[in-house]
Amino acid sequence: MKPEHPSHNRDVPGADDPDARGTPVGRRVLLGTLGLGALGLAAAPSLQRGLESFLAGAADRDPTGLTGLLPNGGGFRYYSVVASVPRKDARTYRLTVDGLVDRPASYTLADLKALPQTRLVRDVQCVTGWRVPGTPFEGVRLSRLLDAAGVRPTARAVRFTCFDGTYSESLTLDQARRADVLVALRMRDEDIGHGHGGPARLYVAPMYFYKSAKWLSGVTVTEDVEPGYWELRGYDVDAWVGRSNGRDDAPTS
Amino acid sequence: MPPRADAPPAATTVRRFTPAQRWAHRAVALLMGVCVATAACLYVPQLAQLVGRRALVVTLHQWAGLLLPVPVPAALVSRAFRADLGRLNRFGPHDRVWLRAALRRDRRPASRPAGKFNAGQKLYAAWIAGATLVMLGTGLLMWFTHLTPLVWRTAATFVHDWLALTAGIVLAGHIGMALADPEARRGLRTGSVRREWAEREHSLWRP
Numbered sequence: 487m488k489p490e491h492p493s494h495n496r497d498v499p500g501a502d503d504p505d506a507r508g509t510p511v512g513r514r515v516l517l518g519t520l521g522l523g524a525l526g527l528a529a530a531p532s533l534q535r536g537l538e539s540f541l542a543g544a545a546d547r548d549p550t551g552l553t554g555l556l557p558n559g560g561g562f563r564y565y566s567v568v569a570s571v572p573r574k575d576a577r578t579y580r581l582t583v584d585g586l587v588d589r590p591a592s593y594t595l596a597d598l599k600a601l602p603q604t605r606l607v608r609d610v611q612c613v614t615g616w617r618v619p620g621t622p623f624e625g626v627r628l629s630r631l632l633d634a635a636g637v638r639p640t641a642r643a644v645r646f647t648c649f650d651g652t653y654s655e656s657l658t659l660d661q662a663r664r665a666d667v668l669v670a671l672r673m674r675d676e677d678i679g680h681g682h683g684g685p686a687r688l689y690v691a692p693m694y695f696y697k698s699a700k701w702l703s704g705v706t707v708t709e710d711v712e713p714g715y716w717e718l719r720g721y722d723v724d725a726w727v728g729r730s731n732g733r734d735d736a737p738t739s
Numbered sequence: 740m741p742p743r744a745d746a747p748p749a750a751t752t753v754r755r756f757t758p759a760q761r762w763a764h765r766a767v768a769l770l771m772g773v774c775v776a777t778a779a780c781l782y783v784p785q786l787a788q789l790v791g792r793r794a795l796v797v798t799l800h801q802w803a804g805l806l807l808p809v810p811v812p813a814a815l816v817s818r819a820f821r822a823d824l825g826r827l828n829r830f831g832p833h834d835r836v837w838l839r840a841a842l843r844r845d846r847r848p849a850s851r852p853a854g855k856f857n858a859g860q861k862l863y864a865a866w867i868a869g870a871t872l873v874m875l876g877t878g879l880l881m882w883f884t885h886l887t888p889l890v891w892r893t894a895a896t897f898v899h900d901w902l903a904l905t906a907g908i909v910l911a912g913h914i915g916m917a918l919a920d921p922e923a924r925r926g927l928r929t930g931s932v933r934r935e936w937a938e939r940e941h942s943l944w945r946p
Contacts, residue, residue: 519869530894
């Protein structure tokens with residue numbers, strides 16, 4: 487009897503193919519990876535706390551800044567909704583206050599700096615999860631600018647526009663008049679740079695950081711709240727930290 | 740004059756991949772590339788600053804991620820592709836030898852016996868498939884935020900972030916090894932490889 491001819495069909499592992507038999511390690515590795523993923527989900531809260539405190543410590547002694555690239559490595563993340571943002575400086579920057587007011591105004595950076603400054607040190611909480619502890623912001627109370635403009639009785643809200651040309655935000659008049667809402671000129675005790683929304687940005691201490699519009703250029707007093715950029719894309723308009731967007735972070739202010 | 744004893748055989752190349760296998764790899768590579776590039780633009784501050792357009796980049800990332808697990812099941816219609824999945828799954832004694840040699844950094848082909856796929860390629864294939872599915876699951880949890888309680892979403896973000904970093908490093912290794920081996924790349928580009936290469940790198944493979 488002739489010996490069985492070895493298979494030469496290249497599409498099917500034949501009897502002479504060493505990979506035709508053997509332990510199904512591939513399947514085990516795949517399932518194991520899935521299992522580890524599920525385990526990671528379950529263990530994430532405690533793992534995250536440990537890693538965050540470790541990385542915060544490491545970032546303090548890291549001259550390269552590479553720890554900032556690690557997930558939750560501490561620090562701010564840059565988000566912009568447009569392709570490029572024009573740069574404004576002390577010469578070109580203007581902040582207009584208009585809408586339902588008796589005395590519309592336009593402030594230069596020097597005008598804003600000449601007004602009494604308020605310094606607040608609070609945590610910054612982003613709705614995507616990152617939090618930066620104890621960040622100083624300094625600037626003019628928004629309520630001061632609103633009072634100077636003379637808000638009319640029919641007004642109930644404030645709309646904010648930005649010189650990136652796209653971003654917008656809004657607050658109710660009561661929210662806008664809070665003492666912890668600033669037109670901020672300084673952050674972390676430095677003039678706010680372009681990347682962080684300088685030369686002037688909104689700072690709404692008690693709310694998720696998307697409310698703190700960068701590159702602030704317009705304050706318009708309106709009759710009703712007009713949802714801002716991310717709010718038209720599903721975020722909550724009343725963005726109290728810990729009480730909105732389905733999140734339970736510790737309040738920031 | 741008699742023919743030389745060492746005259747090359749009629750076929751100096753052997754077929755390694757059919758079009759189904761090559762196109763499945765191309766589709767996965769393209770989608771993975773979009774996922775990695777958009778992730779970098781969302782995540783690395785310098786790139787985020789350069790690119791901006793956050794809403795668009797997020798949409799691209801979500802759809803590329805959603806489509807990433809599609810090409811492999813689609814290619815299952817090919818008998819050759821199914822056969823390769825079977826080969827990737829099974830580990831024999833030679834794979835143990837190969838892994839030991841890799842751990843010892845022993846690069847001599849003789850100490851690294853391999854079938855059509857070596858043990859490293861088998862491990863990579865299984866791991867990246869599992870990691871892709873974990874990324875898909877955690878990505879969906881982050882995308883449809885109203886479906887799950889907050890603690891799930893935070894946990895999903897944590898797993899997605901760290902696994903992305905790990906997968907990025909492993910992927911860089913995969914691409915680096917391909918860059919160092921033109922003949923392996925040729926196999927995926929044209930479907931054929933030189934017989935001499937196949938006999939050296941995949942000594943147990945009988946094409």
